[in-house]
Amino acid sequence: MSRVRSGNHAVLGTQSGGRLTEWLIVKLDLEKERAYLQDLSRRTGLVLLYHGLFGRVPSDLEQGLHNVSPEALYQQLEAIGRFFRFVTIDEYCLSADRVGLATVTSDDGYRCVIEEGLPVFEALDVPAALFVNRAFVSGGVFWRDKVRFLINRDLVQAFEQEHGQGLVRASGQGFYRYTKDFRNNSRQVETALDRFFTDHDIQPDLKQAYVSQGELVGHHPLLCFGSHTVSHYVLASLSAEEQAHQIEDNLGFLRSQNGLTVTDVLSVPFGERQDYNCATVALAAEIGHSVLLLSEGRLEDSTNQGSTKLKVIDRVMPRGNSLMATLKKAEHKAAGSSY
CATH class of the missing domain: 1.20.5 (Single alpha-helices involved in coiled-coils or other helix-helix interfaces)
Structure with missing residues (x-):
């Protein structure tokens, strides 16, 4: 014993x-x-970018969606808020000295940002800017979610055999990457996706994933809204005329919503340097935007674009529980070194 x-x-x-x-x-x-x-x-400002804030990601979006759970969101913002001061996107962009400031942005208009993310913003008193697209707010389905639908339903090979022959594909590029390559006109890519769904009598049930136009009216005082273009197409893949429609119509739509707090900051779809061009910058400035938000994962990069005096500010995308690793990688990118 x-x-x-x-x-x-x-x-x-x-x-x-x-x-x-x-x-x-x-x-x-x-x-x-x-x-x-x-x-x-003590050295920089910080612009955070989120997309999905699902507690449980829908199965048709599971692969390919940048998602941070509400629990992880709380941990990240609480940790950052100990040392940074959270401000609105406009206050951040207008500040002459952004060191020690942080701001939260969310792209694509997923409903979970309001249903599951807003309680976190309220608990920590953190303002957030939601950059939305008229096409999805008005009842459409995000074309990148159509791409994710094919991936999660194991339908990529069938699509490529039937409708993918005309798409440019660089060596080593997978389906997810080449469908958003600026050499492929995004509108034409979406048309091909829709034809595939029609041919196979498939209707992706994803409309409820996005904030509706009616929900924009009753917005929360911590939230403001900004433009992410009408359809989230790769702007550099479009003609100047198509870009003008995407940029002008979406900003006009937001400004027409009664009582909505709207920022004149433009969140560039996909947000990397190859995803927009000189025409984008000129049109955005002419239409009334003052800042372009990118998403290349660099810490606080603010520059001017030619004579337009249009600011360009980069953002960082936290992922899960790897906040410090994400920020260190972003810091190395900003310094121009590899990581």
């Missing part, structure tokens, strides 16, 4: 020691994260 008890005590002792070790590791990681954030807040 004594040997049995002794053995049990040894097991219990090992288990307790293991839990203590785990606790010490977590504590050490937390201290490192806080020290890093404190140092970062």
